[in-house]
Amino acid sequence: MHTTRRTWITALAAAVTGGLVLSACSGGDADAEGGDSSGPTTLTIANWQFNDTEKGRTLWAAIEDYSGPDENITLENVGSAFGNYADRLNTMLGAGEGPDVMIMLEAQAHELADAGLLEPLDDIAEEMGDSLNGTNESGVILDQQYGFNWERPTYNTMIYNQDVLDAVGAEVPTTYDEFIDVSETIRDSQDAFDLPQEVFGFAGRHQTNELNGWILEMANWIYGHGGELSDGSELTIASDANVAAVQAHLDLFASGVPPLGDDASTFRAKFGQGQIGMSFENSGVATTMATDPDNVIDGTNLGAAPLPLPNPGGHSQLLITVNADSENVEAAKDFIRWFLTDEAQEAIRLGHGASALATDVPLDPEFAEANPWAEQFIESASDSRSTLVAGFELDSVMIWREFLTAVEELRINGGDIRESLEQVQETVEAELGR
Amino acid sequence: MTAEPASRTTSRFRPTGSTGAPHSGGRRPPGASPRPRSFLRRLRDQFGIYLFLLPAVAYLCVFTVYALIRGVMLSVTATRLVNPDGGRYVGAENFQYLIASDPFWHSVVTTLLYTGFTVIAVVLLGTAAAVALDARFFGRSVVRAIATIPWAIPTIAASLIFAWIYNDQQGILGQGTRALGLGQPGWLTDPDWGLFSVTVATVWKAFPLAMLVMLAALQSVPHELKEAAWIDGATRWQTFRAVTLPHLAPTIRVLTLLMTIWSIRRFEIIYVMTGGGPIDATNTLVVSIYNTAFADQHLGRAAAIGVLALGLSLTVTMIYFVVERRRERKGES
Numbered sequence: 001m002h003t004t005r006r007t008w009i010t011a012l013a014a015a016v017t018g019g020l021v022l023s024a025c026s027g028g029d030a031d032a033e034g035g036d037s038s039g040p041t042t043l044t045i046a047n048w049q050f051n052d053t054e055k056g057r058t059l060w061a062a063i064e065d066y067s068g069p070d071e072n073i074t075l076e077n078v079g080s081a082f083g084n085y086a087d088r089l090n091t092m093l094g095a096g097e098g099p100d101v102m103i104m105l106e107a108q109a110h111e112l113a114d115a116g117l118l119e120p121l122d123d124i125a126e127e128m129g130d131s132l133n134g135t136n137e138s139g140v141i142l143d144q145q146y147g148f149n150w151e152r153p154t155y156n157t158m159i160y161n162q163d164v165l166d167a168v169g170a171e172v173p174t175t176y177d178e179f180i181d182v183s184e185t186i187r188d189s190q191d192a193f194d195l196p197q198e199v200f201g202f203a204g205r206h207q208t209n210e211l212n213g214w215i216l217e218m219a220n221w222i223y224g225h226g227g228e229l230s231d232g233s234e235l236t237i238a239s240d241a242n243v244a245a246v247q248a249h250l251d252l253f254a255s256g257v258p259p260l261g262d263d264a265s266t267f268r269a270k271f272g273q274g275q276i277g278m279s280f281e282n283s284g285v286a287t288t289m290a291t292d293p294d295n296v297i298d299g300t301n302l303g304a305a306p307l308p309l310p311n312p313g314g315h316s317q318l319l320i321t322v323n324a325d326s327e328n329v330e331a332a333k334d335f336i337r338w339f340l341t342d343e344a345q346e347a348i349r350l351g352h353g354a355s356a357l358a359t360d361v362p363l364d365p366e367f368a369e370a371n372p373w374a375e376q377f378i379e380s381a382s383d384s385r386s387t388l389v390a391g392f393e394l395d396s397v398m399i400w401r402e403f404l405t406a407v408e409e410l411r412i413n414g415g416d417i418r419e420s421l422e423q424v425q426e427t428v429e430a431e432l433g434r
Numbered sequence: 435m436t437a438e439p440a441s442r443t444t445s446r447f448r449p450t451g452s453t454g455a456p457h458s459g460g461r462r463p464p465g466a467s468p469r470p471r472s473f474l475r476r477l478r479d480q481f482g483i484y485l486f487l488l489p490a491v492a493y494l495c496v497f498t499v500y501a502l503i504r505g506v507m508l509s510v511t512a513t514r515l516v517n518p519d520g521g522r523y524v525g526a527e528n529f530q531y532l533i534a535s536d537p538f539w540h541s542v543v544t545t546l547l548y549t550g551f552t553v554i555a556v557v558l559l560g561t562a563a564a565v566a567l568d569a570r571f572f573g574r575s576v577v578r579a580i581a582t583i584p585w586a587i588p589t590i591a592a593s594l595i596f597a598w599i600y601n602d603q604q605g606i607l608g609q610g611t612r613a614l615g616l617g618q619p620g621w622l623t624d625p626d627w628g629l630f631s632v633t634v635a636t637v638w639k640a641f642p643l644a645m646l647v648m649l650a651a652l653q654s655v656p657h658e659l660k661e662a663a664w665i666d667g668a669t670r671w672q673t674f675r676a677v678t679l680p681h682l683a684p685t686i687r688v689l690t691l692l693m694t695i696w697s698i699r700r701f702e703i704i705y706v707m708t709g710g711g712p713i714d715a716t717n718t719l720v721v722s723i724y725n726t727a728f729a730d731q732h733l734g735r736a737a738a739i740g741v742l743a744l745g746l747s748l749t750v751t752m753i754y755f756v757v758e759r760r761r762e763r764k765g766e767s
Contacts, residue, residue: 086728087728090515090516090728090731091515093516094515094516094517094518095518111514111515111516111731112516114516115514115516115517115520116517117516117517207623207711207712208709208710208711208712208713209622209707209708209709209710209711209712210709211709211729259602259603260602260603260620260623261601261602261603261620261622261623262601262602262603266601266603266604394514394731395730397729397730397731398729398730401725401729401730405711405713405714408711408712408713409713412620412623412624412625412712412713413625413713
């Protein structure tokens with residue numbers, strides 16, 4: 001009896017173990033859907049934006065009915081939250097897996113293209129010809145077209161709260177000196193506001209725990225003051241222009257004008273509630289703030305103007321790309337072709353609000369009328385610049401991290417800016433083996 | 435009861451001292467040495483045991499042993515995250531780079547400080563809370579339940595709550611210190627306070643587990659011993675020191691070991707609150723591994739940091755076992 005029971009249990013354990021081993025050994029091709037391009041095909045598309053509440057719904061609604069030239073394509077959203085989006089994509093693609101079509105930041109596209117994980121799309125660029133605008137240059141990596149502009153939310157713009165400026169009798173600043181004057185006027189005129197909370201003249205990122213966002217904002221300061229982190233072949237981290245840019249940034253954050261310690265989500269919420277006068281922001285955030293019914297900011301009192309700096313600033317660049325290891329490369333490329341048509345560009349325009357797109361599709365008339373500030377972002381996108389460090393694209397994040405850590409240290413502990421930036425240059429060169 | 439004669443031990447029960455191997459026919463002569471079992475026979479007898487162990491061993495092999503070997507192999511290569519199979523062998527270059535790198539040693543020191551403060555505070559607070567909640571008082575169950583809440587809250591949520599508490603502008607802590615005229619420390623924005631603030635949040639999150647473990651250990655302290663001490667005139671403190679604490683000592687040692695290992699590898703709470711900043715003030719080895727692997731894309735170098743961090747954990751574990759072994763030899767609890 002005991003022996004029989006033990007035999008049965010042993011056999012069961014053997015079966016379970018065998019099953020586990022077999023299932024572990026079996027490859028990942030169990031789900032081979034879409035392998036046959038002539039049959040029904042599910043095209044997976046990844047974009048963290050699809051998970052955003054309002055914007056995500058609008059964008060997904062604009063594309064979800066796509067069925068391809070043979071009416072056999074179904075789109076499936078496989079995006080994840082922004083926080084771990086890039087990491088997930090990198091690890092999936094590194095393992096030869098991943099979605100068919102992906103929206104990603106240009107820095108990631110450079111990494112993946114360099115590793116041979118993105119499908120070249122030169123043939124599509126050739127087919128589309130002049131219908132594509134200059135923003136698609138961002139998709140040219142290693143002399144090949146690996147992606148097209150999904151959205152360019154430029155940071156090359158200053159947004160302002162017209163009510164705050166009116167309350168202190170200020171005009172929209174057009175130079176850096178005017179900008180500082182207006183910021184300090186707001187700081188010193190708290191009685192002019194009918195709010196229990198303090199109203200700040202300016203707000204922006206300034207901490208390394210928001211590294212990726214701070215890179216985008218700091219690029220405004222560096223580029224705006226005529227600086228660069230490289231000349232294309234050599235690093236120029238301690239250049240005069242960069243020292244001046246860092247000095248200006250530090251002076252502003254030491255002046256009591258911005259809310260120190262606020263991260264982007266906090267100061268953006270404050271902007272929405274009328275507690276911030278000005279900010280260097282991107283078009284996506286401006287659209288979200290102006291259309292949020294819970295905000296006191298809307299299309300009537302939100303303003304946008306060129307950066308009050310001598311030169312244009314930076315932008316964030318989102319590219320639409322195709323996975324080179326996809327089983328549906330041709331179907332994915334057909335989707336890209338459709339995405340670049342006027343029909344598709346008009347469809348996604350509403351979701352992208354004031355951002356620049358792959359073609360010069362105009363703003364949605366209704367949106368433009370309700371949000372007169374939006375046009376400025378389209379103009380600003382034409383001369384804004386990438387935050388990738390020219391000639392060092394694959395190491396851009398590391399270079400910016402060292403640079404911004406030094407800026408943070410200078411803000412907190414003080415010190416000689418030039419010496420500190422020279423030290424950064426040495427550290428980065430050592431890291432790069434130069 | 436009298437001892438049974440040897441002749442009666444042949445039928446059903448195994449006689450003391452026999453191997454338990456079934457007789458293959460005929461009785462072995464009295465006093466004959468037991469026949470050694472063959473390897474195959476032992477394997478057959480123990481096959482079931484190995485079979486039951488197999489799933490766990492397979493899991494460990496895939497998710498621990500393989501990962502460990504792969505990590506060590508990666509640590510001697512220059513590999514980028516998006517091309518994990520395309521690494522180039524560089525020998526000890528990654529380790530040489532790290533050993534010569536100030537930020538790496540800063541990470542090691544930060545890790546040791548964070549671990550040391552966290553473990554001491556968690557074990558002390560957990561033990562104190564357990565002793566307090568072991569006493570009988572009205573509403574004890576409710577208080578025990580409330581005290582375990584921090585442990586039950588998801589780490590990310592707790593991290594975000596603390597980030598808000600510490601916020602320079604709206605944080606309730608800053609408002610409190612300002613109201614008391616103590617100024618406004620940059621809890622998460624000043625490198626002098628960053629590590630302290632993250633440690634406090636960690637202790638708040640981790641101490642309930644220590645408390646529960648110590649509470650369980652307290653249940654095993656014989657009440658008679660305490661009573662005997664009281665009858666002998668010992669005070670409560672003397673009773674705790676002489677009776678309770680020796681019983682808790684093994685649990686405290688294991689708890690300290692586990693808390694140390696968990697603190698060395700803790701990631702979420704630090705990364706969410708500071709990302710390793712301000713100015714690398716909270717950049718522990720694990721945060722450094724993440725930034726090196728995912729932000730800088732240097733998978734090989736990140737693996738090298740991981741190998742060195744593993745060495746740190748192993749050192750702590752070995753110290754624990756050496757101390758334990760010495761105690762056992764001395765016959766201490």
